[in-house]
Amino acid sequence: MIILRQNFINTTSQATTSNGTSTLANLFDKDKVSQWSSENAGTDATTATLRIIFGSTMTVSQVIMANHNLKNFKIRPNTTTSDFTPSISMTTNSATSNYWAVNTLTTVKEVVVSANTTITADNEKSIGELIISNLLYSFATDRLPAAENYTPRIDKKQIVHEMSDGGINLYNISSKFRADIDFDFVPTSTVESLRTIYNLNTPFVFIPFETATSWNGSWAECIWPGAFEFEEFTDNTLGNGYTGSIKLRQTAGGAYS
Numbered sequence: 451m452i453i454l455r456q457n458f459i460n461t462t463s464q465a466t467t468s469n470g471t472s473t474l475a476n477l478f479d480k481d482k483v484s485q486w487s488s489e490n491a492g493t494d495a496t497t498a499t500l501r502i503i504f505g506s507t508m509t510v511s512q513v514i515m516a517n518h519n520l521k522n523f524k525i526r527p528n529t530t531t532s533d534f535t536p537s538i539s540m541t542t543n544s545a546t547s548n549y550w551a552v553n554t555l556t557t558v559k560e561v562v563v564s565a566n567t568t569i570t571a572d573n574e575k576s577i578g579e580l581i582i583s584n585l586l587y588s589f590a591t592d593r594l595p596a597a598e599n600y601t602p603r604i605d606k607k608q609i610v611h612e613m614s615d616g617g618i619n620l621y622n623i624s625s626k627f628r629a630d631i632d633f634d635f636v637p638t639s640t641v642e643s644l645r646t647i648y649n650l651n652t653p654f655v656f657i658p659f660e661t662a663t664s665w666n667g668s669w670a671e672c673i674w675p676g677a678f679e680f681e682e683f684t685d686n687t688l689g690n691g692y693t694g695s696i697k698l699r700q701t702a703g704g705a706y707s
Contacts (some may be wrong), residue, residue, distance in 0.1 A: 451589040453647060454512050454655040456671065458582045459502055468499045470574070480671050480704025482517040482547075482578035492574045494522075494567040502582060503560040509584045510561070511554040513538060514657075516547040516667045517578025523565035525550075527558045544569060547667030549660050554584070581669075583655060586647055592640055595631050602629035602658065604706055627670040627706040629658075631696040634684045641680045641692050648678045653701045670706050672698040 459465070459478040467474065469488040476484040491498040513525055513534070525538040533539070534552040546569070561582050565575050589595065607623040633640075647654065657669045679694030700706060 451594060452512075452585060452657050452660055453587040454581070454583040454657070455586055456583070456653045457655065458504060458508050458510075459580060464502050464504065466501045466503065468497075470498070477577060477580045480579070480701070482667065483705070485517060485576040485578045486580075488575040493572050497564055497566045498575045500563040500577075500580075501560055502562075502580070504558065506559075507556070508558045508582070509554060509556045510534075510558040510582055511552060511585045512581070512583045513550045513552065513561075514548070514579070514581035514583070514669065515563075515577055516581075516669070517576075518546060518548075519568045519570065519573060519576050520565040521569045522567040523563065526562045526564075527555055528560060530562055530564070545665070547665055549657070549665040551585075551660075558582075581655060586654060587643055592643065593633070593636075595633060599632040600629065601632075602627065604628075625706050626700040627656075627672070627698070628700060629656075629698045631698070632693075633680075633695070634693045635691040636680060636684070636693065637691050641694075644680055644694075644696065645678060648674050656698055668706075670698075670700045671704070672700055675699055 457478055462474045465474045465477065467488070469491040470486065472489070473486045476486045486500075488498040510527065515525075520540070521543050522541050523543070526533055534550070534555065536552065538550050538552070563580070568575060605626050605628055607626065609621040609623065611619040611621070613619060653671045653673050655669055656672045659666065659668065674697055676697050680692045682693050684690050684693045
C-alpha cells in the first residue's frame with residue numbers, strides 16, 4: 451500500500467514516438483482500458499519506441515505500465531544506453547500490468563520505452579497507462595492499517611429511470627474508487643508524513659496492493675478532501691499518539707478497474 455506523486459506524464463507534448471501518435475493521450479488519461487497503440491509496427495520484427503521528455507529534471511522511483519501487451523521490452527532513463535537500478539528489461543513477459551520500484555534517480559530528463567515482440571505474436575504494441583512517479587509514502591515501511599480499518603469501495607455514478615410499468619432502467623456512467631483508512635496510536639513522525647501529503651492540495655496516485663511479481667493492475671488517482679483529523683489524541687496520554695482517518699476519493703476522469 452503506497453502513495454505516489456501525481457503522474458509526471460500529463461500532456462501529449464511530452465511524448466514522441468516512432469509509431470502511433472494519434473492515441474498518445476491514452477497513456478495518461480487515468481483509464482487503463484483506453485490504450486496507446488502503435489501504428490505500422492504490428493510484427494515482432496519491428497521495434498516501436500516511445501519517449502517521454504520532461505520539461506525539467508525529475509526524481510523517479512516508481513514505474514507503472516498497466517493493460518499492455520508487451521513481451522520483449524525495455525524502459526530506460528535519459529538515454530537508450532543507461533538503465534534504472536534494477537533494470538527494467540523483459541524478454542518473456544506474460545503479465546499485462548507491471549509495477550517496478552527502482553532506486554531513486556534524481557536526474558531523469560526523459561524515459562524511453564522500446565518494444566518489439568508482443569504477448570500474442572505480431573500485434574501492434576499497446577499500453578493502457580504509463581505512470582512515471584516518485585514515492586510519497588509507504589504504509590508498509592511506516593504502518594499498515596488493520597484490515598478492519600481499511601474500508602475501500604467502488605461507487606458507481608448511475609442514472610435510474612423508473613418506467614411507466616414500474617420497472618427500472620439503469621444507466622451506469624462511471625465507477626470511482628474511495629477508501630477510508632483509520633489509525634489509532636499514531637506517532638508524531640507519521641502525523642507529519644501524512645500532513646505533508648494532505649498539504650499538497652494536489653492529486654496523488656494510490657496503489658492498494660503493489661507487488662513487482664504479480665500486480666493486479668489496480669490503482670487510482672485520488673485526492674484527500676475534508677479536514678486533517680490527526681490532531682486528536684488517541685487517549686488521555688500524549689505519548690500514546692493521535693487518531694484520525696485518511697480520506698481517499700478518486701479524481702474526475704477515467705474509471706477504476
